[in-house]
Amino acid sequence: MKAIQYSQYGTPDVLEVVTLDDPVAGPNEVRVRLRAAGVSPIDAKLRSGALQAHFSLTFPKIPGRDGVGVIDQIGEGVAGFSSGDEVCVAADPMRSGTYAEAIVCAPSRVVKKPSNLSTSQAAALLQPGISAWISMCRTARLSKGMSVLIHGGAGAVGSQMIQLARHRGLNVTTTCRAANIDYVLGLGAHRAVAYDRDDFSVLRHFDVVFDLIGGETHARSYQVLKAGGQLVYLTATPFENQAGQYGVTVTRAMIPDDSEALHAVAQLATEGALTPSVMTTLPLADAADAHRQFEAGQITRGRIVLNIEDGS
Ligand SMILES: NC(=O)c1ccc[n+]([C@@H]2O[C@H](COP(=O)([O-])OP(=O)(O)OC[C@H]3O[C@@H](n4cnc5c(N)ncnc54)[C@H](OP(=O)(O)O)[C@@H]3O)[C@@H](O)[C@H]2O)c1
The missing domain is CATH 3.90.180.10 (Medium-chain alcohol dehydrogenases, catalytic domain)
Structure with a gap:
């Protein structure tokens, strides 16, 4: 071969x-x-x-x-x-x-x-799908109507997170480059913030932030959460944990390849809820x-x- x-x-x-x-x-x-x-x-x-x-x-x-x-x-x-x-x-x-x-x-x-x-x-x-599914269905504690901010919504994982969040009845804001605003709105985001033009960190009162970017984006994400909010991250870059200062939780989404996650993602794709x-x-x-x-x-x-x- x-x-x-x-x-x-x-x-x-x-x-x-x-x-x-x-x-x-x-x-x-x-x-x-x-x-x-x-x-x-x-x-x-x-x-x-x-x-x-x-x-x-x-x-x-x-x-x-x-x-x-x-x-x-x-x-x-x-x-x-x-x-x-x-x-x-x-x-x-x-x-x-x-x-x-x-x-x-x-x-x-x-x-x-x-x-x-x-x-x-x-x-x-599968790889982006299980990353999105495990972060949203296992790591984060989500309930219908919550407000979430998904960083990197134009990426492979972020685009599946947007679709999954809409499927779960969440209110979705995402970040992407200005040229991708229409694209992420088309995926189902209610609001998009261009990271190369506008400052997402002026926003407030999110229940959950999903961080696929790290660095500065991570550091500025604490202040957009409401007290008791959750910051879920999938990056390996080191960061200063500001959870105590803001009264929020910070959790890394661990992504094992378990069969339950693979089948859940394939089922959602079959139903038309997830399109990679x-x-x-x-x-x-x-x-x-x-x-x-x-x-x-x-x-x-x-x-x-x-x-x-x-x-x-
Ligand atoms: N096991 C794990 O822990 C795990 C699993 C899955 C993914 N990850 C990590 O998660 C990250 C995303 O994965 P992916 O597969 O979705 O990557 P990807 O398809 O390459 O997408 C990356 C996206 O990041 C966006 N981006 C870059 N800078 C940004 C900024 N400052 N603000 C907002 N968005 C920004 C880009 O958006 P534009 O195109 O709009 O510029 C790009 O579409 C990677 O670092 C990956 O390693 C980790």
């Missing part, structure tokens, strides 16, 4: 196109013949070595958290899936990823592909370019998706 892999941490130049033997499904594993892979921030952060303190990789490493394809081999002991099933994959970051023509993984890491999604959309569903955003598609061989675009801050309005099945 064709795949992208790297044998050392470094710039996107370490990503190489290689030809490997097809992996074989062992007991309690399925093999998925992949059609497309989503390019997530964690793929680039793992490749650069920025997450070495959290994940110790075995080289060579095939990157890729998100993928979509068709099951073509079922290992002994697997129930609930058949050869020919179209599935979305959430790959283990420590093992071989989805930038390849095939992947072998545990059945708990696959869910049936929502039939209403295109191949590219399905490749962009795709910025553009590239051939698998252009994975290094995709990572360069991410690192240059050019990713907006969803994921880059790598096309695998066209043989490029």
Whole structure:
């Protein structure tokens, strides 16, 4: 099979196109013949070595958290899936990823592909979807009618958070660049603040802030919460915890790949409540370019998706 892999941490130049033997499904594993892979921030952060303190990789490493394809081999002991099933994959970051023509993984890491999604959309569903779902349905204590501020609403996670928040009956404000205001309003946000033009920190009385940005954005988010409010963050950047000063709680959303989250996200997509955003598609061989675009801050309005099945 064709795949992208790297044998050392470094710039996107370490990503190489290689030809490997097809992996074989062992007991309690399925093999998925992949059609497309989503390019997530964690793929680039793992490749650069920025997450070495959290994940110790075995080289060579095939990157890729998100993928979509068709099951073509079922290992002994697997129930609930058949050869020919179209599935979305959430790959283990420590093992071989989805930038390849095939992947072998545990059945708990696959869910049936929502039939209403295109191949590219399905490749962009799970990693941002479970991040949004776990943050909003497990970490934050939300109830209908609450007012939430979602930073980074034009990103892959933020766009799914906006849709999920509307689905849960919340009042949604989001931040994005000025050029994306109409886009995030179209996703369902009630109000959008342009981070490159206006100051969100003059707003007040939010029940919950979801921070996907960190840094200055995090520091200025305490004052917009009401007393007793919640700041939920998904970033790894260090920050000064001002919770005591403002009488709020600060909680990191921990995002495990559990089967309940994968199924909840796939179900919401099937119902039409969640539609993942795709910025553009590239051939698998252009994975290094995709990572360069991410690192240059050019990713907006969803994921880059790598096309695998066209043989490029
Ligand atoms: N396990 C975890 O903890 C976990 C899970 C998922 C995500 N994350 C993290 O969450 C972050 C977002 O992930 P993602 O996949 O959604 O990334 P993404 O698709 O690359 O989106 C990033 C978005 O950030 C927005 N942005 C940049 N600067 C901003 C600012 N000052 N204010 C508001 N928005 C700003 C950009 O908006 P514009 O396009 O409008 O400029 C861009 O769309 C990443 O840092 C990721 O690593 C962590």
